Amino acid sequence: MADITRQQIGSLLAKQGILIAFVAFLIGFTIANPKFLTPDNVLSVIRSSAILGVMALGVTFVVISGNLDLSVGSMMSFSTIVVLDLHDKIGPALAIPAMFAMTLALGALIGFLVGYLKLNSLIVTLGMLSAIHGLTLTYSGGKNMDIVDKEGTWFSVFGQGTALGLPIPILMFIGVAALLGLILSRTSFGRKVYAVGGNGTAATFSGIPRARTVFMCYLISAACVATAGLIQASRSLGSQNTVGQGLELEVLAAVILGGASLLGGSGTIFKTVIGVLILGFIQNGLLLIGLQFYVQFIVTWVIIILAVWLDIAAKRGKLWSPIA
Template identity: 50%
Template sequence: MGQTINGLLRRHGLALAFLVFLGVVALNADAFLSPGNILDVLRQVSITGMMALGVTFVVLTGRLDLSIGSLLTLLTVIVVDQHNIAGPFPAIVMTLLAGLAVGAFNGVLVGFVGLNALIVTLAMLSFLQGLVLLYSGGSNVNVANAQETWFAVFGRGDFLGLPVPVILFLVGAVIAGVVLQFTTFGRRVYGVGGNETASVFSGIDARWTVFWTYVVSGFTTGVAAVIMGSRVMGAQNTIGQGYELTVLAGVILGGTSLLGGSGSIWRTVIGISMLGFIQNGLLLLGFPYYVQWLVTWAVIIIAVWIDLGAKRGRIFA
């Protein structure tokens, strides 16, 4: 009996701690668990969440994508600017295509050329930041006719009582989850991440698999940029700065392993949402916004350590 409780704590200790956290906040702030507030949290995490869906694919193959923060900035600038020039629909199409192109470029360098993913995407982060300034000329862009355009629907709209960005995130999560769990591509992703050599011996082309995960990551960042542009109705040159790390934090917090092969969309959704609820709960309790960073630090260390300890069978390395 003692063992089962021990095992339970080990396996779900973090979930329990999180529930306790939710309970404490709920007792002290009535609004916390109201549907309205929950939707607010989900609305806030929809952008990082959307990006995290794509990054989960990349991380599952044992690679990283640090370029998505700069990419988000670039694509948001593009979507807002092109909205003024070409109209909302062409702007969205262009944004998504640009996201796919950058993802494909990363994918070629990491998948086919075989360069280190961390450095390549770091270089891309710098390069894209430059591209942002080149494109925008250093000034911020705003949607000219913010009150009239249907473009507002992605960031600000509601559908059947649900915020549209939340719907987009959830639909995206379901699609990504289905792709990972039920398609041949998903199986290849897990295979390459779990054991690249064995996958090659099973006739899987690891290069293409890695390539496509970066394309997915570029695409989800494109969708996130549409939501971002629509919510802000403008874009600063630093709007996506640091997003790559927040997104990675969420993915890692969910328990997806940086070594690849283990993790899921479901876990990413949980991880990203946890970050959202911690942020929101601490604000409701009256803490300044930066206290969430301290808590996030502690939660990441504890969560990953517990996860690792459970897999290893002992706490210390």
């Protein structure tokens, strides 16, 4: 009986350990600072998490397909710098689609290398991280970007505007999540993504176009990155050329926290949203109790290790390896 109980507890922790830890964090942070769960702070956390969240939604498709995308941070820097630069040159109405087209071209390149040439996604996207960072610095001449006429542009609506009583970034996050959630759970393409990630060889023999599916996943990821870059540029109407540096790890942490497996074949958009919020509230709680912002980097690392451990534990049904 004791063995059965331990197995049940281990299985519960393996499957729901992150949520249990999150609830414990919420209780602890609320006790430490009563302002933690006030409506204003909750809304502020969700708004600040919108950029990371939109990026994580796209990466969810990539991870479910059995691949990785470590280029999203530098790609977000590129899209932000490009749209800010083109804003003053050709106007926001043309700058936005031009930025999306350039970002999608980068996503298409990665999708081609991983999907059609079947190169390792970790190596490709790690290389693209550096390449796109170099491209961003070359494009900007090593300088930061600012919009000249900050008072007379409607471009700020994406990052600073409100509608229906909510900030536009939150509404965009919700809208993208709803759209991608429907695509992943209600369309044949979504079923193909799960099949390719679950067993790529079997999917190919079943007639599923594996290369095209992977290619489209990277296009979706790039489109989400471009949307995040739009929000970032609009929020401050200016940006450093390294604004997205390091975000790729936070994005991956949020996706894995939401239950997507690094082995591919599992995960949902809704759970990714939960993962984003977990990460956002934990980081906010650390600041409210007086810890410096750089402590977040250490906590993010711990969360990634914990999430990967629980992911593997969920696959084998035990927290510890049976070989010990």
